[in-house]
Amino acid sequence: MISELLRAIESLDVPADWVGLRAVKESVGVRAVRDGLPRSNGKSVNQGVMVEVLVNGQIGYGATNSLDLDSLRAAAKLAYEQAIAASPWTIHPLTPAARPKVVGEYISPFVKPLDALTPGEINDLLVRLCQTLKVSDQIVQAVATAIANETETWFVSSNGSEVYQKLVMLETHFGATAQEGAIVQQRSNNGYLAHCYQGGWELFPEPNLWERATQVGEQAVELLTAEDCPSETTTLVLAPDQMMLQIHESVGHPLELDRILGDERNYAGGSFVKPQDFGQLSYGSELMNITFNPSVPGEFASYSFDDTGAPATREYLIQEGVLQRGLGSLESQARTGIPGVACARASSWNRPPIDRMANLNLEPGSDSFEALTGDIERGVYMESNRSWSIDDQRYKFQFGCEYAKLIENGKLTKTLRNPNYRATTPEFWHSLKRIGNDTTWQMYGTPFCGKGEPNQVIRVGHGSPVCVFENVEVFGGGE
Amino acid sequence: MLETLTESTTNSPMETTFDQIVAAVLSELGTDEQLTLQLTGEQSQFVRFNGAKVRQTGSVADGELHLNLMKGDRNSYREFPFTGKLETDLLQAQAALKELREEVPQLPDDPYLVWPKGNATSHEVNKGKLLAAGAIASSILPEVTGLDFTGIYAGGSLIRAYADSAGQKHWFATETFSLDYSLFTEDGQAVKGTFAGSEWSQEAYAAKLAESKLQLERLAQTPKPVPKGQYRTYLAPAAVAELMGMLSWGAVSESSMQRGGSALGLLQRGEKQLSPQFTLKENFSRGLVPRFNNWGEIAPVELPLVENGKLANTLINSRTAKEYGKTANGADEGESLRSPEVSPGNLATANILSKLDTGLYLSNLHYLNWSDRPTGRITGMTRYACFWVENGEIVAPIENLRFDESLYRCFGENLIALTDFQEFIPEVGTYGNRSLGGIWVPGVLSEEFTYTL
Numbered sequence: 001m002i003s004e005l006l007r008a009i010e011s012l013d014v015p016a017d018w019v020g021l022r023a024v025k026e027s028v029g030v031r032a033v034r035d036g037l038p039r040s041n042g043k044s045v046n047q048g049v050m051v052e053v054l055v056n057g058q059i060g061y062g063a064t065n066s067l068d069l070d071s072l073r074a075a076a077k078l079a080y081e082q083a084i085a086a087s088p089w090t091i092h093p094l095t096p097a098a099r100p101k102v103v104g105e106y107i108s109p110f111v112k113p114l115d116a117l118t119p120g121e122i123n124d125l126l127v128r129l130c131q132t133l134k135v136s137d138q139i140v141q142a143v144a145t146a147i148a149n150e151t152e153t154w155f156v157s158s159n160g161s162e163v164y165q166k167l168v169m170l171e172t173h174f175g176a177t178a179q180e181g182a183i184v185q186q187r188s189n190n191g192y193l194a195h196c197y198q199g200g201w202e203l204f205p206e207p208n209l210w211e212r213a214t215q216v217g218e219q220a221v222e223l224l225t226a227e228d229c230p231s232e233t234t235t236l237v238l239a240p241d242q243m244m245l246q247i248h249e250s251v252g253h254p255l256e257l258d259r260i261l262g263d264e265r266n267y268a269g270g271s272f273v274k275p276q277d278f279g280q281l282s283y284g285s286e287l288m289n290i291t292f293n294p295s296v297p298g299e300f301a302s303y304s305f306d307d308t309g310a311p312a313t314r315e316y317l318i319q320e321g322v323l324q325r326g327l328g329s330l331e332s333q334a335r336t337g338i339p340g341v342a343c344a345r346a347s348s349w350n351r352p353p354i355d356r357m358a359n360l361n362l363e364p365g366s367d368s369f370e371a372l373t374g375d376i377e378r379g380v381y382m383e384s385n386r387s388w389s390i391d392d393q394r395y396k397f398q399f400g401c402e403y404a405k406l407i408e409n410g411k412l413t414k415t416l417r418n419p420n421y422r423a424t425t426p427e428f429w430h431s432l433k434r435i436g437n438d439t440t441w442q443m444y445g446t447p448f449c450g451k452g453e454p455n456q457v458i459r460v461g462h463g464s465p466v467c468v469f470e471n472v473e474v475f476g477g478g479e
Numbered sequence: 480m481l482e483t484l485t486e487s488t489t490n491s492p493m494e495t496t497f498d499q500i501v502a503a504v505l506s507e508l509g510t511d512e513q514l515t516l517q518l519t520g521e522q523s524q525f526v527r528f529n530g531a532k533v534r535q536t537g538s539v540a541d542g543e544l545h546l547n548l549m550k551g552d553r554n555s556y557r558e559f560p561f562t563g564k565l566e567t568d569l570l571q572a573q574a575a576l577k578e579l580r581e582e583v584p585q586l587p588d589d590p591y592l593v594w595p596k597g598n599a600t601s602h603e604v605n606k607g608k609l610l611a612a613g614a615i616a617s618s619i620l621p622e623v624t625g626l627d628f629t630g631i632y633a634g635g636s637l638i639r640a641y642a643d644s645a646g647q648k649h650w651f652a653t654e655t656f657s658l659d660y661s662l663f664t665e666d667g668q669a670v671k672g673t674f675a676g677s678e679w680s681q682e683a684y685a686a687k688l689a690e691s692k693l694q695l696e697r698l699a700q701t702p703k704p705v706p707k708g709q710y711r712t713y714l715a716p717a718a719v720a721e722l723m724g725m726l727s728w729g730a731v732s733e734s735s736m737q738r739g740g741s742a743l744g745l746l747q748r749g750e751k752q753l754s755p756q757f758t759l760k761e762n763f764s765r766g767l768v769p770r771f772n773n774w775g776e777i778a779p780v781e782l783p784l785v786e787n788g789k790l791a792n793t794l795i796n797s798r799t800a801k802e803y804g805k806t807a808n809g810a811d812e813g814e815s816l817r818s819p820e821v822s823p824g825n826l827a828t829a830n831i832l833s834k835l836d837t838g839l840y841l842s843n844l845h846y847l848n849w850s851d852r853p854t855g856r857i858t859g860m861t862r863y864a865c866f867w868v869e870n871g872e873i874v875a876p877i878e879n880l881r882f883d884e885s886l887y888r889c890f891g892e893n894l895i896a897l898t899d900f901q902e903f904i905p906e907v908g909t910y911g912n913r914s915l916g917g918i919w920v921p922g923v924l925s926e927e928f929t930y931t932l
Binding site: 037038039040041042043044045046047048050058059060061062063064065066068071075078079081082083084085086088089090091118119120123127140141177178179182183184261262263265266267269270350351352387388389390391392393396398400418420422424450453454455456457477478479 | 523525526527529530531532533534535536537538539540541542543545547553554555556557558559560561562564567578582585586587588589590591612613614615616617620627629630631633659660661663667669671738739740744745748750845846847848849850851852853854856858859860862879881883885887888908909910913931932
């Protein structure tokens, strides 16, 4: 493919300052079972090329799913004409420095390739999962899903870039819904489709899969008779499968430089963070160390280069609670003068790259789980995201979880249902009082981060230890 | 400005290619096989704005063909790019069919599999007059000089098509545009506007902007912090549309209802009621979206869902009907709202503020989610032009508030009135591809709306 794209780029006759071709081929196999019966089986292949043309400081793009030379030339011509037409109104004149020359390759680590299991074998596993989840007649729904995704990207440019990246990914989910009259409760394996990783079928089935599925089913039933989460201001302990969402919504999105620049204000929103905050804002407690880390083996959004060719490296965004760096591409860095990271990512060939999270992790501290909870006189421990909502400045949020435990005198006691909490972002992160060590650290991912105009949904990974927050408003469900 | 318009055709060569592929693959089917083909396609122009400048501009030519092969009680699908070029696409289709024949025997039986049936056909082509790609920025931006204007123009042709081995065939092609924008004040207050249709009119665009500019002037005052609590609240049509959007996510679906996942379970069981003033239906009579679904079935022109506060119908697709012994009503695979409409009431525009008296006027809502789905409770944020009103007069814009409120209160016991007018709120989403349609909704005046943060 690289050689074909190079031939194409040589044949283009647009008088541009820079031209880039990014081809993407995404192959996705979906296997989904509900209540032991197949719900979805199949495979999709999505393929196309985006031609980017820089002229008069403005980039225009033409994207096509036709890979022949004539179509690529037509897309380049369209991209050129649009760049010319828009250039009198360009928001910031760009130079080819926004698309540096880069040559390299990245391939996800994997052991068993994505075709190692047959469709029949995968369905057998999922059917058995549903059967295992149905621990009682009160389970009114059991679901299991496995999605195998191979995404290849080829990037070449008129200034000599040649990049090939191959992502091999497996996304799995299972969960149960229990019902008794008007009481309905759901429990899943760490939240909807949270088990998203780079790798192959060595990731599934996991060694403890069947025990975990039984536990998920039993906890769904347990929640039917559990007390509602109390309404009070208390100590909140969050598991890594909820910290994933907490980091994503209240750290990741507000640090995106395109939000701070206003690009997103008409859709996802802006940010309470201002350009002058970088290097000095106390974002949270001194325990808070957030890294942008695209180099974690197996984490869902690892890569070596972003979609503009910027080499991706691990960087601290927040160090000892102080804001250091933004989630900003080379374009956003040029527009703001704020240090960023290699995060210009596109959901596919048919969308332009914008500032996105990738792997965004909270670094571990020093406390074991027992040490974290042992001196809590009263509090609530919550697991697995169920509900999420935050304002357009990423300031006021309310999140809900599937499962909770009351903490009394250092012990996890009663199970609680419908646990929710709400706070404002700076107040919340400053209330971070203890942070778990690497034995509590877990990583998850999601393919559903939505943003951008035109809209784009993209993969992100988040790792976190168990964390303790003080004086947080928690509450339950009902009217 | 007519020289900037293109009266483009709606890709009739695409339909020819689709027809040729359908004929070719159907001719290869065995007597014990059934096949459905679904096509989604678009040629779209996107221009993204920020600060009344162009942030990004480009075009996308895209299409996917989805083949679903059924044999006995087993099925599987393949999806691949549809380019409109027969030589490329037919090879892909034939390869897909070969793969499906190898895969289907490996899969478990699906007793609720729906085979295509009937011989329904439809053909609808709506031509538009859209801005030429090179004229978008020059048509839009001069009107907003000096304003902090942000948003996106998206326009072009869209195709949705279907064919199957039973003999059904549907073709829906349309040309549309939407300009989804915000105007901001220096301190970050904003008004939202949407200008959409199938024929661009510079005069209509200028008029729409003039309306937005007037609204922007109302935001000149310093925002007022409003303490959390319960306030009488007017939800403008765009805000009501956000709340109605939640109904497609585990509410009106019969499949969700059957398995405990519906927020309208309390309504169905008669444990809760909505206001007799509240009526919701599917209404396809305006023709903005195709009436056929992923089985080629045609939905009724109108289907009442909630009539005068009582659940009249859920959305039931053929699979759900087979599984639970129900009668299908043309719903799509996800049993989501496709062309919804909330009936108007009797509150006149001129009386909105006086009837609100003291409370909150909300133009838009943002980032909604179920906070407790079985009880119909939704949380979300106020957004854009939202005001504190006292004694029937707008006092000041507000600092955004979080709400957490039940549908059964807002559209039930606490509903005071619906406006006597509806607005069309277009669906402007572009995830994967450009969306079609929208919702017709009135404004809603409700008592004791709950704000929590």
